[in-house]
Every structure is written in structure tokens, then in C-alpha cells.
Amino acid sequence: MNKIPNLNHLSTDPVYKSSFRESIWILGIWAACFLYTVIYCYLNGYLTHEPHLNSTGPAIGSLVGKLESFNRLPASLTTPLGLGIPDWVFYGIFCPSAVAIIITIIFCLFIYLEQDLEPTDDE
Amino acid sequence: MTETSLATIITFVTYILGVFVLAAVSHKLLNKKSFLGEYFLGSRGLGSWALAFTFAATAASGGSFTGFPSLIYSYGWVLALWIASYMVAAICSMGVMGKRLNQVARKCGAITIPDVLRDRYESTGLGLLATGTIIFFTLCNLIAQFKAGALIIEETFNFPPDWGYGVGLLIFAVTVISYTAYGGFRAVVWTDVMQGIVMVVGILILLPVVVRQAGGLEVVNQKIINKPPTVVTGVKGPYNDLVFQLVGEIEVKGIVYRHPQRPHANLSVHLDPRLPKQNRFVEIWLATNEKGETISTGNHVKQAIEQDPYLGHQFKITFPYDNNQIIVDSLGRSLEKGATGLINLSKSPGKEHFVFIKGEEFLFGPGRSSKGVSFHPLGMAISFFFMWALTGMGQPGTMLRLMAFKDSRTLKRAILTVTSYYALIYLPLVIIFVAARTLLPELTTENSDKAMVLVSTRVVSNLGLGYQILGAIFIAAPFAAVMSTVDSFLLMISSGLVRDIYQRTINPRVSNYTVKWASYITTVVVGVIVSLLATQPPDFLQRIIVFTGTGFAATFICPVLLGIYWKGMTRQGALSSMLGGFIIILGLFSPTLFGGDRIDLLGLHPNLWSVGGSFALGILVSKWTGPPPKHLVTRYFYSK
Numbered sequence: 001m002n003k004i005p006n007l008n009h010l011s012t013d014p015v016y017k018s019s020f021r022e023s024i025w026i027l028g029i030w031a032a033c034f035l036y037t038v039i040y041c042y043l044n045g046y047l048t049h050e051p052h053l054n055s056t057g058p059a060i061g062s063l064v065g066k067l068e069s070f071n072r073l074p075a076s077l078t079t080p081l082g083l084g085i086p087d088w089v090f091y092g093i094f095c096p097s098a099v100a101i102i103i104t105i106i107f108c109l110f111i112y113l114e115q116d117l118e119p120t121d122d123e
Numbered sequence: 124m125t126e127t128s129l130a131t132i133i134t135f136v137t138y139i140l141g142v143f144v145l146a147a148v149s150h151k152l153l154n155k156k157s158f159l160g161e162y163f164l165g166s167r168g169l170g171s172w173a174l175a176f177t178f179a180a181t182a183a184s185g186g187s188f189t190g191f192p193s194l195i196y197s198y199g200w201v202l203a204l205w206i207a208s209y210m211v212a213a214i215c216s217m218g219v220m221g222k223r224l225n226q227v228a229r230k231c232g233a234i235t236i237p238d239v240l241r242d243r244y245e246s247t248g249l250g251l252l253a254t255g256t257i258i259f260f261t262l263c264n265l266i267a268q269f270k271a272g273a274l275i276i277e278e279t280f281n282f283p284p285d286w287g288y289g290v291g292l293l294i295f296a297v298t299v300i301s302y303t304a305y306g307g308f309r310a311v312v313w314t315d316v317m318q319g320i321v322m323v324v325g326i327l328i329l330l331p332v333v334v335r336q337a338g339g340l341e342v343v344n345q346k347i348i349n350k351p352p353t354v355v356t357g358v359k360g361p362y363n364d365l366v367f368q369l370v371g372e373i374e375v376k377g378i379v380y381r382h383p384q385r386p387h388a389n390l391s392v393h394l395d396p397r398l399p400k401q402n403r404f405v406e407i408w409l410a411t412n413e414k415g416e417t418i419s420t421g422n423h424v425k426q427a428i429e430q431d432p433y434l435g436h437q438f439k440i441t442f443p444y445d446n447n448q449i450i451v452d453s454l455g456r457s458l459e460k461g462a463t464g465l466i467n468l469s470k471s472p473g474k475e476h477f478v479f480i481k482g483e484e485f486l487f488g489p490g491r492s493s494k495g496v497s498f499h500p501l502g503m504a505i506s507f508f509f510m511w512a513l514t515g516m517g518q519p520g521t522m523l524r525l526m527a528f529k530d531s532r533t534l535k536r537a538i539l540t541v542t543s544y545y546a547l548i549y550l551p552l553v554i555i556f557v558a559a560r561t562l563l564p565e566l567t568t569e570n571s572d573k574a575m576v577l578v579s580t581r582v583v584s585n586l587g588l589g590y591q592i593l594g595a596i597f598i599a600a601p602f603a604a605v606m607s608t609v610d611s612f613l614l615m616i617s618s619g620l621v622r623d624i625y626q627r628t629i630n631p632r633v634s635n636y637t638v639k640w641a642s643y644i645t646t647v648v649v650g651v652i653v654s655l656l657a658t659q660p661p662d663f664l665q666r667i668i669v670f671t672g673t674g675f676a677a678t679f680i681c682p683v684l685l686g687i688y689w690k691g692m693t694r695q696g697a698l699s700s701m702l703g704g705f706i707i708i709l710g711l712f713s714p715t716l717f718g719g720d721r722i723d724l725l726g727l728h729p730n731l732w733s734v735g736g737s738f739a740l741g742i743l744v745s746k747w748t749g750p751p752p753k754h755l756v757t758r759y760f761y762s763k
Contacts, residue, residue, distance in 0.1 A: 029211060048489065059500065084344060092204070094203075100210040101542055117226045
């Protein structure tokens with residue numbers, strides 16, 4: 001196994017550097033949305049927590065343990081703000097979607113760096 | 124001709140004329156700039172709006188307006204979770220790839236994705252493999268998209284079923300092939316902008332109209348929850364479907380249609396109430412003629428069950444279509460809708476069983492398919508959050524657009540626009556088609572692909588004359604979605620053939636004149652070939668679209684993403700990741716070729732396994748075969 005050549009005498013490409021940093025931020029934002037939305041909706045919006053019947057081998061749903069106590073009762077349905085959207089959809093998807101738009105605006109205004117993308121003459 | 128159809132025709136013709144005008148203007152620009160760069164990449168000059176709309180419109184394919192509404196109609200609110208990762212899809216796919224990919228493409232002068240791979244890794248073989256893979260997956264996808272386009276035209280203009288599909292296909296193909304071939308990338312982008320606006324305007328108008336007609340979402344939810352358990356039996360063909368509504372007290376798991384095991388069998392229905400509940404199926408044995416062909420019709424089944432002293436009290440049976448319209452099938456036989464069409468089982472005996480779905484299952488997860496299987500269990504919820512946001516990065520069609528914008532400020536504005544655009548498209552679609560369940564209660568699972576068109580036409584038919592044009596816009600929205608994907612994919616194939624294979628591999632000294640005509644002719648020929656293939660279209664539109672999207676991601680996301688972000692990525696690593704992803708995805712989807720289900724290891728969608736496998740191979744092989752050539756690392760990761 002070989003090492004990447006030592007090029008310390010050169011400076012790292014600024015677009016590569018900033019894009020890499022921005023990508024880490026973006027993956028963090030994705031992870032936060034993913035964890036919140038999937039966990040919230042799975043625990044609050046599912047009638048049953050049975051595993052995937054088509055899966056080959058044990059399904060991931062059965063690996064997280066028994067969740068019968070989270071089985072949603074249809075009679076418990078509420079619709080926040082009278083909009084008619086089920087509570088688990090409203091809090092689990094619509095609200096984080098609104099937050100994601102705000103975070104995207106913040107990212108674009110304060111984290112994303114505008115840079116020249118044209119190659120320099122010696123490139 | 125009704126006012127609705129006249130308004131629809133006028134709007135459609137105006138819309139198509141607009142597309143041709145844009146193509147003509149775009150064609151003029153072709154003569155002023157470098158042909159290849161302009162024809163396949165718009166001279167890398169896209170502004171914010173153009174980038175935003177062409178990116179969003181290309182991503183929103185026919186699936187968004189046919190398959191997705193069909194799934195919402197069939198499974199309800201859980202589709203909001205299915206599509207939820209679109210909340211971060213724009214920032215992920217444009218933010219992670221955009222700036223860096225655009226810079227790398229400029230550095231190597233690439234105008235296609237295979238160009239980028241070929242130059243980043245200095246490998247002609249890799250470029251050709253990328254081109255071959257793009258052609259393979261794009262062809263599969265295009266056939267499905269052409270089918271969607273043809274169906275929309277057939278349904279919109281209410282063409283007779285025996286020739287409607289063919290004429291729809293012809294109109295669609297001539298339109299999209301001619302403006303794409305004539306105008307090139309810039310025509311595609313400009314029409315994408317127009318199509319993107321049509322889509323969002325159509326949906327935002329449709330949303331309040333549908334919800335209001337349905338009586339409000341609160342009423343919709345209540346109607347859904349109060350509806351008796353229902354099953355639609357899946358006999359082949361749209362005119363024989365029967366809706367079984369359970370009105371009695373018995374517990375029945377499902378309904379089984381069986382082919383007779385002996386000739387001249389009479390049609391018979393049977394249910395044994397002494398069986399345990401989990402084994403109680405209504406068995407329907409169909410009658411046959413001397414040749415062993417089924418001669419039972421939907422009407423015979425309805426009568427047999429209603430006349431049965433026991434079962435007659437348990438079911439209310441209806442046809443999902445009007446019963447008073449006479450049509451003629453392709454053999455010239457007269458078929459009464461919902462009455463005399465012959466029942467034709469699509470699968471082997473014993474497999475056609477269906478489960479009664481309660482109304483409440485449309486309001487919560489996981490949703491239940493007609494086979495009784497959970498539609499969106501935890502593994503799928505995880506997989507689809509990955510799929511739209513992260514593996515969405517790996518689509519060559521959208522990556523190409525990220526190589527075409529003019530500066531980084533353009534990208535920033537486009538990210539903001541596309542994020543809002545997705546929110547305005549997908550969440551309203553969920554609301555519209557949940558409400559549509561109460562406006563179109565009779566659609567079967569098999570025919571729910573028509574939900575968008577039917578909602579548009581029926582909603583409009585209940586409104587005044589002023590809404591007729593709006594109705595046509597609703598219908599134009601899915602048509603626009605299909606066209607915006609097809610035009611991009613057509614160009615992708617022709618760029619692969621002309622630029623990557625002919626100009627860069629076979630004849631680098633080819634003249635501009637030859638390249639120009641080769642590009643026009645290739646685009647037309649590819650379009651014609653796809654049209655011919657689409658005359659015998661596949662059955663499952665959404666399944667093919669998901670397969671090709673997943674296939675693209677499995678093949679391209681790793682070599683491109685690691686190629687622009689990891690100094691240690693080698694040519695061998697890139698090659699392994701492409702081949703590995705391709706083989707894994709084909710392997711996991713292979714059972715679907717034989718009528719089976721795809722392989723979901725651990726209940727996770729193949730997209731996770733194929734993309735994961737592709738990354739693992741790319742990293743391991745690169746570590747093993749590294750380091751990459753010094754001049755490549757210097758060129759792409761350092762500045763002097």
C-alpha cells in the first residue's frame with residue numbers, strides 16, 4: 001500500500017478546500033434531518049412496527065427491538081392548527097422541511113463561499 | 124368536442140409551439156458559438172434561474188407526476204415520509220457536488236460526465252465504460268418515460284384504447300425529438316424553465332381546488348377512516364376490475380382467482396367459514412371454453428357472488444369504471460366497460476390474493492400493499508431518506524447541469540431556489556392525492572398511474588368555463604415533467620456517442636461540420652429507436668425509473684465524488700467502484716426480470732447496498748493500488 005505523494009510545497013486548491021468544508025456541513029444537516037424525521041415518524045406515525053416481509057434475512061426493523069408500545073391507535077389522530085395534516089406528518093415532515101429551508105438560507109448566506117471557478121493560466 | 128377537450132387542445136398546442144420557438148432561438152445561438160460546447164453544455168453559461176429550473180425539472184421526471192401520485196393514492200400519508208428527504212435534496216446534491224465538479228470540469232475542459240472521468244483518471248477505458256453505462260440505464264429509463272408521455276396524451280385526449288397509445292407515442296416522440304435535436308442543450312434548458320414553471324403553477328393551483336372540492340383535509344381524513352375495508356382484485360386489463368367492499372361481519376383475508384384445473388369448468392365462488400381466520404379466502408374458479416381459455420367476465424363474477432346465499436350478504440361489489448360505455452378491443456370484439464371483458468389472470472394460480480385494507484392505514488405508516496406486505500417499513504424509510512438526498516447526487520443528468528453554470532454565485536442562488544421549489548412541488552402533491560382518494564374512490568392500484576390526469580380533468584369538469592384553461596395546465600404539468608427528463612436523457616446518449624466515443628476515441632480530428640451533423644442525426648436516431656422500443660412498453664413504469672436512478676447512483680456517485688474530493692482515488696479504484704456498483708444493482712434487481720421481487724437485504728433498498736459496495740470497493744482498491752500519479756493530484760487538488 002503506497003502513500004499519496006508529498007506535495008507540501010504547493011498550496012491546497014482553495015475551491016477544493018472550501019467545497020470540502022461545505023460538504024461536511026451539508027452532510028451534518030442531512031444527518032440531523034434524517035435522524036429526526038425517520039425516528040420521529042417511525043415512533044409516532046406507524047400503526048404497526050412489523051419487519052419488512054420481503055427482506056432477505058432479518059429486517060432492520062426487527063433488529064431495533066420490540067416497539068409494540070409505539071403502535072399508533074387510529075383514534076388518537078390529531079391535526080395541528082386545524083390544517084387537516086396528521087400530527088405525525090406535520091411535526092415529523094412539514095415542520096422539519098420548513099426548518100431545512102431556513103437552514104439552507106443560513107448555509108448559503110454564511111457558510112457557502114463564492115469563489116472564482118475558472119482555471120488559472122498555468123492550469 | 125367538449126369545452127374541456129377544446130381548451131386542453133388549445134393549451135397543448137400553444138405549449139408545444141412555445142417549445143419549438145425556444146428551440147429555434149436556441150438553434151440560432153448554436154451557429155454563433157463553439158458547436159459541441161454549446162450543443163451539449165450551453166457553453167457553461169447557465170444563470171441562476173436557468174440552473175435552478177433545469178436541475179429541478181430534470182430531477183422531477185414522469186415518475187413525479189405519474190408514479191408518485193399513484194403511490195400517494197394507493198398508500199396515503201406515509202408517502203410524505205417516503206419523499207421527506209427532498210427537504211435537503213437540493214442542498215445535498217447541488218451543494219456537495221456543484222462548485223467542485225464545475226471547477227474540475229473547467230480544468231479539464233470536460234463537457235460530459237465520461238469526459239470528467241476520462242480526464243480526472245487519465246483513462247480512456249473508464250470514459251468508455253461510463254458512456255456505456257449511461258447509454259444502458261438511460262435507454263431503460265427513456266422507454267419508461269416515452270410510455271408515460273404517450274399515456275398522458277392518450278388519456279388527455281381520450282383516444283380510443285386500440286390506437287390511442289400509438290398515436291400518443293407518435294405525437295410525444297415527434298415533439299420531443301425534434302426540439303431536442305434542433306436546439307440542443309440550451310433549448311432543453313429553456314424548455315425546462317418553462318416546464319418547471321408549468322409544473323409548480325399547475326400544482327399550486329390544483330392544491331386549493333382539490334382540497335376545497337374534497338371538503339377540506341379534515342373531512343378527507345374522516346371519510347378515509349370511515350370507509351369500509353376495501354380490496355380491488357387485480358384481474359388483467361382495466362375494464363374487468365372489481366371493487367370488493369366488505370359490508371358483512373365475516374373475517375376474510377383475501378380473494379383468490381384461480382384458473383380451472385379441468386376444461387369446461389363452471390364459474391364458481393367459494394368461502395369456507397369453518398377455516399381459521401388467517402386462511403379464509405374467497406376462491407373464484409373461472410369458467411373456460413374448449414380450448415382452455417377463460418370465458419368468465421367481471422360481470423359473471425359479480426353475479427355469482429351476489430347470488431351466493433352466504434357471500435351475497437358479505438360483499439358490495441362495484442366496477443371502477445362506468446358500465447354504459449361500449450368499446451371495441453384490438454380484435455374487434457365488443458367490450459362493455461366493467462361488464463363483458465374477459466378475465467385474464469396475470470400470474471400463476473394461487474398468487475393472486477389480496478388483503479382488505481382498512482381506511483386508517485392510509486392515515487398512518489407503514490401502508491399496506493395489495494399483497495398484504497408493509498409498504499414503507501423502517502428499512503425503506505431509512506433507504507429512501509438516503510436515496511433522494513444523497514444518492515440523488517449520482518445522476519449524470521443533474522451532474523451535467525452542475526458543470527454548466529457560469530459562477531459560484533449562480534449556484535448559491537440556485538440552491539435556494541430549488542430547495543423552495545421542491546417544497547412547493549412534493550408536499551402539495553401528497554396533500555392533493557390524499558384528497559383525491561375521496562374524489563376518485565374507484566381507481567384500482569393498477570390504474571392509479573392515471574390519477575394525475577383524472578384528478579385534473581374531473582376537478583375541472585366540475586368548475587366553470589374560466590377554469591378550463593387551468594385544467595389544461597394541470598394536465599400539461601406531468602407532460603412537462605416527462606418532456607424535461609426525456610430531452611436531457613436524449614442529449615446525454617447522443618453526447619456519449621458523438622463526443623465520448625466518436626470524437627474522443629475513434630476520430631479526434633473530426634471536423635466541426637461532421638460533429639454538428641453527427642450530433643443532430645444521433646439525437647434523432649436514438650429518439651426513433653426509443654420510440655420503437657416503447658411501442659411494446661414495460662408494465663411497471665415507476666419500478667424502471669427507480670431501477671435506473673439507483674443504477675446511475677451505484678455507478679457514478681463514487682468515482683465522481685471521490686474523484687473530486689479524495690486525493691488518493693486511483694483509476695483502478697474508480698473502475699472497481701463503477702463495475703462493483705453496477706453488478707450489485709443488477710444482482711439485487713435481477714429477480715424482477717422473472718416476475719419476482721427485488722432483493723432487500725436486511726429490509727434495506729438495493730440503493731444502499733450498491734452505493735455502499737461501490738464506495739467500499741473504490742476505497743479499498745485505491746488504497747491497494749495507490750498512489751495516484753503525482754501530476755493528477757497536483758492538477759486537481761493544488762494551486763501553484
